[in-house]
Amino acid sequence: MSDAVLSQFKQAEEKKEDRTDKKVRIGVIGTGGISWVHFYQYAKMNDVEIVALADLEPWKAYERIEQFNLGPDVRVYSSDKELLDNEPDLDGVSICTYHRQHAAPTINALEHGVNVLLEKPFTVTLDEAVEVCRAEKRTGKFVSVGFQPRFDPNMKMIKKIVESGALGEIYYIQTGGGRRRGIPGGTFIEDSTAGIGAIGDIGSYSLDMVLNAIGYPKPLTITGYTSDFFGKDPKYNGEDAARFSVDDFGAAFVRLEGGIILDFRISWAMHPDTPGDTIIFGKEGALRIPSTDCWNGSVGGPMILYHDLCGEQAETVVPLIEEEDSNFFKKVRSFVDAIKTGGPAPVPTSQNVIKQAIIDGIVRSAKLGREIEVNIPEI
Numbered sequence: 001m002s003d004a005v006l007s008q009f010k011q012a013e014e015k016k017e018d019r020t021d022k023k024v025r026i027g028v029i030g031t032g033g034i035s036w037v038h039f040y041q042y043a044k045m046n047d048v049e050i051v052a053l054a055d056l057e058p059w060k061a062y063e064r065i066e067q068f069n070l071g072p073d074v075r076v077y078s079s080d081k082e083l084l085d086n087e088p089d090l091d092g093v094s095i096c097t098y099h100r101q102h103a104a105p106t107i108n109a110l111e112h113g114v115n116v117l118l119e120k121p122f123t124v125t126l127d128e129a130v131e132v133c134r135a136e137k138r139t140g141k142f143v144s145v146g147f148q149p150r151f152d153p154n155m156k157m158i159k160k161i162v163e164s165g166a167l168g169e170i171y172y173i174q175t176g177g178g179r180r181r182g183i184p185g186g187t188f189i190e191d192s193t194a195g196i197g198a199i200g201d202i203g204s205y206s207l208d209m210v211l212n213a214i215g216y217p218k219p220l221t222i223t224g225y226t227s228d229f230f231g232k233d234p235k236y237n238g239e240d241a242a243r244f245s246v247d248d249f250g251a252a253f254v255r256l257e258g259g260i261i262l263d264f265r266i267s268w269a270m271h272p273d274t275p276g277d278t279i280i281f282g283k284e285g286a287l288r289i290p291s292t293d294c295w296n297g298s299v300g301g302p303m304i305l306y307h308d309l310c311g312e313q314a315e316t317v318v319p320l321i322e323e324e325d326s327n328f329f330k331k332v333r334s335f336v337d338a339i340k341t342g343g344p345a346p347v348p349t350s351q352n353v354i355k356q357a358i359i360d361g362i363v364r365s366a367k368l369g370r371e372i373e374v375n376i377p378e379i
């Protein structure tokens with residue numbers, strides 16, 4: 001083989017190596033509480049480079065640079081817009097802003113050709129969710145929604161059990177979770193920053209747990225209820241009661257496509273210890289998924305499968321599974337891997353828009369005091 005031909009091979013090999021070695025360039029928008037976890041996970045990955053941070057209060061970004069020893073070359077901006085306008089080479093951004101600032105920065109990132117790992121809940125309203133999905137379609141970039149329980153082996157087991165047919169046809173699901181006292185503070189409790197309370201914060205975990213297991217059927221009608229008795233009461237919520245302007249409890253009766261009924265309750269604060277475990281009722285069996293004291297979307301103990309065995313009623317205990325890598329690591333790593341392979345998103349918006357339609361429907365129905373119909377616009 002001639003030298004010229006050999007050197008062509010060499011060039012091709014070198015190019016390939018270059019591509020493999022290229023670090024994934026990440027920006028972080030919103031450097032408050034949860035961003036810490038994103039920085040912590042990215043720091044474990046030697047194929048990731050954090051290049052820029054943005055926060056409306058830039059001191060928080062400087063604090064992260066120091067905490068994670070990110071170095072003097074990392075740029076700090078005072079908004080998502082400023083970061084995206086000045087960083088043309090980003091591969092992805094973590095968006096860790098409060099709920100009311102989920103949709104606009106996500107659409108902005110997509111329009112700049114940047115993939116997004118967006119913290120939960122997906123958005124506040126259904127309209128916002130639809131706009132994000134449309135931006136994704138328009139730009140060809142992707143959004144993965146930051147539901148770390150999706151990566152939990154026990155959560156995956158729920159889906160496996162449903163898909164195995166062990167429960168038969170599913171007709172009714174009760175789901176939710178709650179805390180006797182567990183109202184967060186900060187930006188979670190004001191309408192101007194959060195827009196929705198418990199139903200979005202922890203309710204989105206309960207909905208994702210069961211909807212993901214049954215393949216995300218669309219909601220048809222919703223009767224929803226929300227209240228704020230604990231959040232607004234200084235006896236339970238101290239000084240934060242004065243600024244509390246979202247829900248602390250929500251419940252709903254949702255008719256899903258395929259004739260499935262979803263009975264949902266979620267609570268940041270209440271008198272009982274739980275609004276009930278999650279139970280999936282099927283014609284051949286039922287699955288009980290124990291709740292946790294401080295509901296955060298994880299399976300609270302061994303699950304129980306109720307079924308008939310040789311004509312007798314039987315119960316099968318499904319032991320908890322533990323894995324070495326944390327669900328948070330897997331959520332962030334799966335985003336980086338998806339960037340490298342050009343998608344698809346590990347936790348896609350096509351599912352999250354359905355969940356958001358339910359949350360939006362609960363809010364609308366609660367305001368109107370009656371059942372409402374749900375129509376998800378064409379994306």
Ligand SMILES: NC(=O)c1ccc[n+]([C@@H]2O[C@H](COP(=O)([O-])OP(=O)(O)OC[C@H]3O[C@@H](n4cnc5c(N)ncnc54)[C@H](O)[C@@H]3O)[C@@H](O)[C@H]2O)c1
Pocket residue numbers: 029030031032033034035054055056057060078079080081096097098099101105119120121146147148186187201
């Ligand atoms: N996955 C989880 O387990 C988990 C845990 C906690 C919070 N979260 C979610 O993460 C989000 C943020 O929560 P948090 O506790 O970190 O809130 P936070 O208020 O501590 O931080 C949000 C930050 O975003 C900044 N910000 C808002 N809009 C911005 C914009 N346009 N550009 C740049 N910065 C902007 C704010 O200044 C603030 O510092 C929430 O939506 C919450 O639901 C997820």
